Amino acid sequence: MWLYVTLPHLQLERLQVIQPDLQRQVAVLYDEQQQLVVQMNPLAQRAGIRVGMTLADAWTLTEQLQPYPYRETQQRALLHHLASDLYHAFAVISLDSPAGLWLDTKPMQKLYPQLQHSLTQLELQLQPWQISYRHGAGKTPLVAKLLALSGMQQAADVPIDYLPCSPVLRQKLKRMGIHTLGALQAIPRPVAGRRLGQELVILLARIQGEQQETLRYFSPPVWFTQRLPLLAEAGSWQALSFPLKRLLQELEHFLEGRQQQTRQLLLSFYHRDERVTKLQVGLAHGGYQAEALLRFCQLKMEAVQLLAPVLEIGLQAKQLQPRQHEAGDLLQGPRTATKSLAQLLNELQLRLGQQQVFGVQTVNEYLTELSWQRAPAGAALGNTELEKRPPWLIEQPLPVDIRQWHLHQGPERYASPWWQKQNGNGARDYWQAQHHDGRQGWLFYDYRHQHWYLHGWFS
Amino acid sequence: MQAPLQQLFDRGSLWLGNQQAHAAADQTSFVTTGQFELDQALGGGWQSQRLHEIQVPQCFIGELALVAPAFMRATQQQRPIFWISPPAVPYAPALAQLPLAESEREQAKHIVLTPARPADALWAAETILHSGQAGVLLLWAEQPSTIAIRRLHLAAAESGAYVFIVSPWQAEEARSYATRLRVHFSQDGVTKNGQVQWQLLKRTGGWPLRLARQPLPQWPGK
Numbered sequence: 001m002w003l004y005v006t007l008p009h010l011q012l013e014r015l016q017v018i019q020p021d022l023q024r025q026v027a028v029l030y031d032e033q034q035q036l037v038v039q040m041n042p043l044a045q046r047a048g049i050r051v052g053m054t055l056a057d058a059w060t061l062t063e064q065l066q067p068y069p070y071r072e073t074q075q076r077a078l079l080h081h082l083a084s085d086l087y088h089a090f091a092v093i094s095l096d097s098p099a100g101l102w103l104d105t106k107p108m109q110k111l112y113p114q115l116q117h118s119l120t121q122l123e124l125q126l127q128p129w130q131i132s133y134r135h136g137a138g139k140t141p142l143v144a145k146l147l148a149l150s151g152m153q154q155a156a157d158v159p160i161d162y163l164p165c166s167p168v169l170r171q172k173l174k175r176m177g178i179h180t181l182g183a184l185q186a187i188p189r190p191v192a193g194r195r196l197g198q199e200l201v202i203l204l205a206r207i208q209g210e211q212q213e214t215l216r217y218f219s220p221p222v223w224f225t226q227r228l229p230l231l232a233e234a235g236s237w238q239a240l241s242f243p244l245k246r247l248l249q250e251l252e253h254f255l256e257g258r259q260q261q262t263r264q265l266l267l268s269f270y271h272r273d274e275r276v277t278k279l280q281v282g283l284a285h286g287g288y289q290a291e292a293l294l295r296f297c298q299l300k301m302e303a304v305q306l307l308a309p310v311l312e313i314g315l316q317a318k319q320l321q322p323r324q325h326e327a328g329d330l331l332q333g334p335r336t337a338t339k340s341l342a343q344l345l346n347e348l349q350l351r352l353g354q355q356q357v358f359g360v361q362t363v364n365e366y367l368t369e370l371s372w373q374r375a376p377a378g379a380a381l382g383n384t385e386l387e388k389r390p391p392w393l394i395e396q397p398l399p400v401d402i403r404q405w406h407l408h409q410g411p412e413r414y415a416s417p418w419w420q421k422q423n424g425n426g427a428r429d430y431w432q433a434q435h436h437d438g439r440q441g442w443l444f445y446d447y448r449h450q451h452w453y454l455h456g457w458f459s
Numbered sequence: 460m461q462a463p464l465q466q467l468f469d470r471g472s473l474w475l476g477n478q479q480a481h482a483a484a485d486q487t488s489f490v491t492t493g494q495f496e497l498d499q500a501l502g503g504g505w506q507s508q509r510l511h512e513i514q515v516p517q518c519f520i521g522e523l524a525l526v527a528p529a530f531m532r533a534t535q536q537q538r539p540i541f542w543i544s545p546p547a548v549p550y551a552p553a554l555a556q557l558p559l560a561e562s563e564r565e566q567a568k569h570i571v572l573t574p575a576r577p578a579d580a581l582w583a584a585e586t587i588l589h590s591g592q593a594g595v596l597l598l599w600a601e602q603p604s605t606i607a608i609r610r611l612h613l614a615a616a617e618s619g620a621y622v623f624i625v626s627p628w629q630a631e632e633a634r635s636y637a638t639r640l641r642v643h644f645s646q647d648g649v650t651k652n653g654q655v656q657w658q659l660l661k662r663t664g665g666w667p668l669r670l671a672r673q674p675l676p677q678w679p680g681k
Contacts, residue, residue, distance in 0.1 A: 341592050378570065391554065439517075441519075
């Protein structure tokens with residue numbers, strides 16, 4: 001059994017969800033090249049506007065018309081997004097661009113034994129979208145589509161205007177007095193084929209299911225990419241934060257379904273003159289909650305100046321990864337933490353810069369410079385075999401005047417291995433030494449430069 | 460005694476000069492400073508959820524040794540240790556030498572922040588404390604303002620962390636610290652070894668105090 005869902009006003013209705021004022025206006029979407037009305041809202045319908053009417057005719061019907069250009073790419077993206085939502089409930093989906101899709105109920109028969117169950121699921125999935133749709137159910141994809149488009153209950157009642165055939169053939173049928181699919185099917189197939197040609201035979205075979213439809217099946221997207229046009233130009237970050245929140249909530253929904261988190265957000269702000277401001281929000285530790293992501297975006301946005309008013313926002317989420325959950329300790333009682341460590345580190349890195357926040361980690365090496373490394377913040381310290389090392393390290397050893405120092409303990413000789421010896425003898429003698437003011441330092445004598453250096457401090 | 464006053468006594472925010480602030484012990488916990496005399500003067504050591512100031516005439520004169528036991532406590536609790544604008548890099552092998560069980564020692568988390576501006580450093584400290592994640596927070600600041608200290612004091616009150624602010628010698632005007640420790644650094648006349656003298660400008664449960672001279676405290680590693 002096939003279900004066909006048609007969404008005649010998808011793009012406009014999504015626009016209304018984001019900009020609720022539109023519901024009180026006569027709004028239409030029009031094709032920019034042909035100046036034809038493509039989608040409209042109920043108020044427009046009440047004003048007498050129909051799909052396929054020219055924009056000029058629509059203006060004559062009402063003066064309060066709010067026309068917006070119809071964007072085909074956006075429509076396709078919306079349909080894809082919708083399908084990925086429906087994918088939660090239906091395994092086999094095929095898109096029928098620009099405004100419909102097929103669902104195969106057969107693979108889901110165990111879950112939804114009756115058609116009514118499938119329809120309930122469909123309603124549940126589409127409810128948050130706040131869009132109007134019509135559906136039709138049939139034995140073959142084509143019948144389902146014809147029923148959905150015509151709104152008829154029986155396949156036999158479908159007017160032939162809805163048949164996907166050439167205008168010539170439709171004209172011929174009408175002249176023969178055949179107005180419904182039922183009337184057409186009543187004619188014996190060989191007779192009809194002889195009179196009306198090959199095209200009709202193939203069409204009837206498709207309707208009967210004797211010929212397979214070639215459908216391209218939908219597979220869920222790997223990345224999250226969305227664009228959102230704004231109703232009015234926004235000139236400040238503050239005005240952008242509301243629509244941005246909307247996008248982030250959809251992202252959260254997307255990530256929730258996959259139990260994933262994102263590590264990189266790419267925000268694009270489209271300006272009137274085709275220029276784009278791009279903002280990259282890197283999250284070292286991943287995030288998925290809209291609230292938290294919005295805060296990170298705001299932190300980033302504060303640092304950048306908005307050069308021109310924005311017409312459209314784009315959001316892309318990259319570097320998706322499985323979520324990591326912080327395990328609490330049952331015995332130690334509830335933690336007092338108000339946010340997770342990952343969240344905290346994200347916030348710190350966004351404000352201070354990625355390089356400014358790091359962890360330190362031991363490395364299993366003998367040489368001083370190699371025995372530690374900067375690690376991503378939050379990494380565990382690790383273990384070491386080394387002994388008698390100072391807690392402070394001066395990253396760039398400072399040349400010192402040895403007369404100010406009094407050597408205490410040493411030497412401890414460090415020689416770089418022979419395979420690293422190409423720049424001469426790199427041996428060093430390390431000493432615990434005392435500065436003449438009483439502080440304890442960690443000095444070394446470098447044989448290559450023949451000089452004393454301060455490399456760390458004890459205590 | 461008046462009821463509001465009694466509340467302050469119960470919280471340990473106010474105390475009589477001749478008695479220790481023990482009432483607060485159930486909410487906060489003490490960790491040793493590693494120095495017996497200093498522990499005694501502080502009524503048990505550093506208190507968590509409070510601000511402790513360490514005033515040093517110059518860096519690297521044993522201030523890290525005083526907070527090392529707090530590092531160990533935080534590591535045992537599996538909470539990270541934050542270093543905000545330290546004067547040098549904390550050297551990982553030395554940190555990994557602290558006398559702890561190996562499994563705990565390996566899992567220690569030291570996070571270093573090097574903000575470009577002092578205002579960012581204070582913001583970071585406050586954010587970290589508010590998050591409730593930190594075990595120990597160390598902040599090196601040149602001249603933290605009264606307001607900044609007050610804000611950190613409020614943030615620390617619910618953080619569960621040991622908070623230390625290391626700065627050069629400051630004027631002795633009132634600040635929201637629980638402990639103000641001034642370190643005097645000098646040289647032993649005979650051995651020429653460095654020695655320190657701790658002056659407590661402010662402490663919980665006692666009058667200001669100056670302790671006897673000590674040899675430089677040592678980092679408790681191997």
